[in-house]
Amino acid sequence: MSKLFVCGDTHGLHDIGKLDYFAKTGGKDLTKEDYVVVLGDWGGYWGGTPGGEREQSIVNRYYAYPWTTLIIDGNHDNHVRLQAMKQIDMFGGKVSEVVENVYYLRRGHVFNIGGKGVFVMGGGYSIDKDWRVPGESWWHQEIPNDEEFEFANSNLKAIDYKPDYVFTHSPPRSIIDMLARDEMTVRLTPNLQWKAKFEDGCSIGLQRIYDILKFKEWHCGHMHVDLALEVENGEKLYLHYNNQPHRVF
Numbered sequence: 001m002s003k004l005f006v007c008g009d010t011h012g013l014h015d016i017g018k019l020d021y022f023a024k025t026g027g028k029d030l031t032k033e034d035y036v037v038v039l040g041d042w043g044g045y046w047g048g049t050p051g052g053e054r055e056q057s058i059v060n061r062y063y064a065y066p067w068t069t070l071i072i073d074g075n076h077d078n079h080v081r082l083q084a085m086k087q088i089d090m091f092g093g094k095v096s097e098v099v100e101n102v103y104y105l106r107r108g109h110v111f112n113i114g115g116k117g118v119f120v121m122g123g124g125y126s127i128d129k130d131w132r133v134p135g136e137s138w139w140h141q142e143i144p145n146d147e148e149f150e151f152a153n154s155n156l157k158a159i160d161y162k163p164d165y166v167f168t169h170s171p172p173r174s175i176i177d178m179l180a181r182d183e184m185t186v187r188l189t190p191n192l193q194w195k196a197k198f199e200d201g202c203s204i205g206l207q208r209i210y211d212i213l214k215f216k217e218w219h220c221g222h223m224h225v226d227l228a229l230e231v232e233n234g235e236k237l238y239l240h241y242n243n244q245p246h247r248v249f
Helices: 017-024 053-064 079-084 146-157 173-181 183-188 201-210
Strands: 004-007 035-039 068-072 088-090 093-099 102-105 110-113 116-121 165-168 217-220 227-230 236-239
Touching (some): 004 017, 035 165, 035 217, 053 093, 116 146, 173 201
Parallel strands (some): 035 068, 165 217
Antiparallel strands (some): 088 093, 110 116, 227 236
């Protein structure tokens, strides 16, 4: 039976060390039938020349891992390139192939992975976009549009709004606000309060979904903190960043 793990942002090679370490320790016996999901800000497609030395070094690193990597998009990803990639059928939804063992899970689908229903919604808000270059280090498509949220809602409605797992980059808005009010969490990640100042369309859209979903676990990145929260009725929400990949099933 396939195993599935999730990890936080990797930002190209900047935060990929957790995967390198995992490949030598807990993940060394995984196979291509097992999965590690990067919860946004993969960063393999970014600025620079498509297929250039930087990009190829990142893709080669992922290709060498013993497992199959699944990525969702965050805010620090080249959304134009990701959205333009050829779509193929996989896990009962639409994905795009980076290389034969690295796949981009497209927004709004409910995938069947290992017999589990997994809802995926990428995207996130860049609080630093004023210091970035449009088309090189920032893309407005980082915020899912109304059509994408409507597509997501239709797929969730088809399963009575009850996926087993939810994978997003950004947390819902209420979670961001809660983190920004928690003194201990803010001491770990001081910019949480700064992030909470921005009313972004991604976390607000995810909040509307969060308010009607029933799920076992929700996993996200983006906030640069590692936390496990019990939210409602035994449901759990995890934020991932520096920790080793977390086994989901």
